[in-house]
Amino acid sequence: MSRTIIAVTALVLAVTVALPALGESQSSSADPVTPKLTDKLRGLLQAEMQQIDQAMRDIYTAIISGDHETVADRARAVHESFILKQSLTPADRKDLVQAVPKDFLARDKAFHATALKLAEAGERRETRAELRHFERMTRQCTGCHARYVSDRFPGVGQPAN
Numbered sequence: 001m002s003r004t005i006i007a008v009t010a011l012v013l014a015v016t017v018a019l020p021a022l023g024e025s026q027s028s029s030a031d032p033v034t035p036k037l038t039d040k041l042r043g044l045l046q047a048e049m050q051q052i053d054q055a056m057r058d059i060y061t062a063i064i065s066g067d068h069e070t071v072a073d074r075a076r077a078v079h080e081s082f083i084l085k086q087s088l089t090p091a092d093r094k095d096l097v098q099a100v101p102k103d104f105l106a107r108d109k110a111f112h113a114t115a116l117k118l119a120e121a122g123e124r125r126e127t128r129a130e131l132r133h134f135e136r137m138t139r140q141c142t143g144c145h146a147r148y149v150s151d152r153f154p155g156v157g158q159p160a161n
Contacts, residue, residue, distance in 0.1 A: 032151040036099040044087055052078055056137070059118070063130050071130050072122030078115035078137075104148055111140045 034042060055074045062070035088096065097105075114137050121129035146157030 030101065030103075030147050033100045033104060033148045034151060038092070038095050038099075040092060041096055041099065048081055051081055052141075055081075056134075056141075059134060062122075063127065063134060066127065068122045068125040068127075068130070070122075072119045075115050075119035075122055075133075079112050079119060081112075100148070104144070107140065107144045107147075111137060111144070114140060 037045065055078045058074045059071055059078075062068070062074065114133055118130060118133035118137065121133055142156050145153045150156070
């Protein structure tokens with residue numbers, strides 16, 4: 001049974017990473033936001049992305065090993081990781097609003113809301129729900145990267161060969 005869960009999880013992750021977010025296509029990419037950010041905003045956003053990256057790795061390992069407590073803990077940390085929100089001065093907020101489209105901020109908010117749903121699934125010890133929310137978070141990451149950070153991640157959103 002656990003080998004089946006591991007195989008299904010690996011397949012879901014492979015497909016999720018290989019495909020762009022549902023409804024996203026190459027033509028939907030916007031201008032990259034990174035060049036529009038101040039040095040401070042760029043640094044804060046990169047720090048947050050690094051923390052999320054590590055948390056997503058930890059969550060993946062926890063899901064495939066049935067460690068629901070870690071899933072809940074790390075997903076809640078992602079939900080609460082609004083480094084940008086927590087560290088911005090009023091001037092920084094103004095710079096951010098000017099640098100990124102409203103859709104960027106809406107996507108960020110949706111991503112953190114999905115992380116909360118994942119944390120709650122972990123607390124309920126529901127592996128299937130954990131997988132569903134983790135997959136959605138992965139699609140949200142790739143969709144945002146394809147749309148707003150295509151200069152750093154040119155391969156995201158490209159069809160697999």
